[in-house]
Amino acid sequence: MKAIRVHTFGGSEVLQLDDVPDPTPGPGQVVVRVRAAGVNPVDTYVRSGNYAMLPTLPYIPGNDCAGVIETVGEGVTRFKKGDRVYVVRTTTQLSGGYAELALCDAPMVHTLPANVSFSQGAAVSVPYGTAYRGLHHKAHARPGETLLVHGASGGVGVAAVQLAVAHGMTVIGTAGTERGRRLVQEHGAHQVLDHTAPDYLKKLMELTGNHGADVILEMLANVNLQKDIDVVARFGRIVVIGNRGTIEINPRGTMGKDAAIFGLALWNAAPEEMASIHAALGGGLANGTLRPVVGQELPLKEAARAHEAVLKPGAYGKIILIP
Numbered sequence: 001m002k003a004i005r006v007h008t009f010g011g012s013e014v015l016q017l018d019d020v021p022d023p024t025p026g027p028g029q030v031v032v033r034v035r036a037a038g039v040n041p042v043d044t045y046v047r048s049g050n051y052a053m054l055p056t057l058p059y060i061p062g063n064d065c066a067g068v069i070e071t072v073g074e075g076v077t078r079f080k081k082g083d084r085v086y087v088v089r090t091t092t093q094l095s096g097g098y099a100e101l102a103l104c105d106a107p108m109v110h111t112l113p114a115n116v117s118f119s120q121g122a123a124v125s126v127p128y129g130t131a132y133r134g135l136h137h138k139a140h141a142r143p144g145e146t147l148l149v150h151g152a153s154g155g156v157g158v159a160a161v162q163l164a165v166a167h168g169m170t171v172i173g174t175a176g177t178e179r180g181r182r183l184v185q186e187h188g189a190h191q192v193l194d195h196t197a198p199d200y201l202k203k204l205m206e207l208t209g210n211h212g213a214d215v216i217l218e219m220l221a222n223v224n225l226q227k228d229i230d231v232v233a234r235f236g237r238i239v240v241i242g243n244r245g246t247i248e249i250n251p252r253g254t255m256g257k258d259a260a261i262f263g264l265a266l267w268n269a270a271p272e273e274m275a276s277i278h279a280a281l282g283g284g285l286a287n288g289t290l291r292p293v294v295g296q297e298l299p300l301k302e303a304a305r306a307h308e309a310v311l312k313p314g315a316y317g318k319i320i321l322i323p
């Protein structure tokens with residue numbers, strides 16, 4: 001099969017299209033014929049060698065993908081050849097999602113409802129899983145509360161907006177471009193702000209009658225954490241999802257409000273938490289509540305271009321690779 005491989009950590013130029021042997025499933029595993037693979041910012045951190053957990057070289061990048069079952073290993077009864085599925089995690093070291101075929105442990109594979117395209121399916125696992133974990137497992141967000149999605153135009157942000165609106169929250173989302181702000185509004189945010197405008201958080205305080213946001217999902221904490229502390233409500237919860245550097249904060253701002261700051265890494269979710277996340281997401285996908293947004297589709301061989309694009313400002317849903 002054709003697959004993108006990384007033989008040495010580095011810039012996007014290290015992503016190369018190789019011919020590699022087809023994977024075969026062991027007991028409890030399946031092979032998925034990949035029709036679409038999601039590109040996440042984390043794929044770029046791993047590729048550059050700047051990440052807490054690094055695979056052994058060479059490796060096939062990517063985790064999130066969707067396609068059809070090609071072969072099933074011994075003991076797998078949930079799936080048969082041809083079933084439409086999305087993948088939560090491939091068996092990374094051996095086989096990633098940027099390939100024509102991906103090897104997966106069967107529990108990491110879920111049915112893709114007929115109303116959801118393969119590209120949308122490849123946009124589910126990390127973005128929706130992270131947004132769900134942030135909202136429900138970390139912040140314990142409640143209907144009626146106000147949520148700030150600080151960076152709502154990208155993969156995680158759009159997912160968070162849809163999940164929170166369905167949960168009965170008042171949602172304020174931010175984006176840096178007019179196109180991004182329109183997208184956030186189209187997906188149900190009640191108010192949309194421009195995180196490049198100097199006074200946008202003053203506007204948030206006005207919109208909430210000076211209450212602030214009960215929950216904040218933060219996509220760029222090294223820029224925004226102090227601002228989040230300033231606008232979080234009393235008893236509020238800030239969840240750090242994205243961070244690309246350091247920031248000085250004054251913790252005093254959290255004290256009078258009894259506010260909490262949580263870190264989140266999706267891979268820390270226990271298997272039973274992952275199962276509950278995907279039970280919820282499967283339901284939301286099937287009934288149309290969750291509608292992953294595909295902003296750009298590129299051929300697999302253009303993985304390098306996708307890695308450059310995912311780090312640029314002006315996010316618009318997901319970037320997808322098509323094998």
Ligand code: NAP
Binds near residue numbers: 174219240266
């Ligand atoms: P993405 O699709 O590239 O979106 C990035 C988002 O950040 C966009 O909405 C972008 O808005 C926004 N942003 C840019 N500048 C901002 C600012 N000054 N203030 C607030 N938001 C700003 O990325 P993603 O997949 O949604 O992921 C978002 C972040 O979370 C990334 O850093 C990613 O690595 C991280 N992440 C972490 C986990 C975890 O387990 N902790 C899981 C998934 C993702 P504009 O482009 O409109 O300016």
